[in-house]
Amino acid sequence: MxxxxxxxxxxxxxxxxxxxxxxxxxxxxxxxxxxxxxxxxxxxxxxxxxxxxxxxxxxxxxxxxxxxxxxxxxxxxxxxxxxxxxxxxxxxxxxxxxxxxxxxxxxxxxxxxxxxxxxxxxxxSKPLKGKERVDLFNLSVNLSDFTVTLNGAKLDMPPKEIELLYMLAKTPMHVFTREDLLNEIWGEGYSGDPRTVDVHIKRVREKLGDNPHWRLTTVWGVGYKIEVF
The missing domain is CATH 3.40.50.2300 (Response regulator)
Incomplete structure (x- = not known):
């Protein structure tokens, strides 16, 4: 050093x-x-x-x-x-x-x-490359300052939850496998429990609640996506 x-x-x-x-x-x-x-x-x-x-x-x-x-x-x-x-x-x-x-x-x-x-x-723990912002109806995810707002109110989320939500919201209707999310957010070669994705998804879903225009959906046997109505 x-x-x-x-x-x-x-x-x-x-x-x-x-x-x-x-x-x-x-x-x-x-x-x-x-x-x-x-x-x-x-x-x-x-x-x-x-x-x-x-x-x-x-x-x-x-x-x-x-x-x-x-x-x-x-x-x-x-x-x-x-x-x-x-x-x-x-x-x-x-x-x-x-x-x-x-x-x-x-x-x-x-x-x-x-x-x-x-x-x-x-x-x-390093943020995703290319700091950006994505807006999806009443949801805004901003990686420039790591904030999430829903209906104008700021949600309390740690960085990994924000990065996970950003990745899903940036490409609505696209199904991401658990491996996709682990490799992009936790890094290739992650040696921890792969169920950490499921835990983070559960916490994000609880904080988002029900929305009239979109929802965070589990595609059983495949992965997760943001579904737009």
């Missing part, structure tokens, strides 16, 4: 001090600037005052668990979040993704995997 290049700043949130110290050694060796704290309240305080490039967030913590921290965080920040957990049940992963996590890693893990996942999440 060039000495003049700004280091990627990572916040680790885990009540296991040993894990934090071990990961900090690996992250700093790979050129990251690593900080850590051991409970959710401290994490939210740090995240409210300091800009981080990504967060490693443990699920099992006292007082506030990782899911509660993530829910609170998403009210004011879209920083990429990778959740860490000893629980690998599909329902836990879906809960994390549904609340806005960008990735989910099950313990035990290799520190090298963590650094690779961080770099992958940071690559995927």
């Amino acid at each position: 060039d000495n003049n290049e700004k280091k990627i700043k990572i916040l680790m949130v885990d009540d296991d001090e040993h894990i934090c110290q071990l990961l900090a050694l690996y992250l700093e060796r790979d050129g990251f600037d690593a900080e850590f704290c051991h409970n959710g309240e401290s994490a939210l305080a740090k995240l409210g005052t300091t800009a981080y490039d990504a967060v490693l967030l443990d699920v099992m913590m006292p007082v506030m668990d990782g899911f509660e921290v993530l829910t609170a965080l998403r009210k004011f920040s879209n920083v990429p979040v990778i959740m860490l957990s000893a629980r690998g049940e599909p329902t836990d992963k879906i809960t994390g993704l549904d609340r806005g996590a960008d990735d989910y890693i099950t313990k035990p893990f290799e520190p090298q995997e963590i650094t690779a996942r961080i770099r992958a999440v940071l690559r995927r």
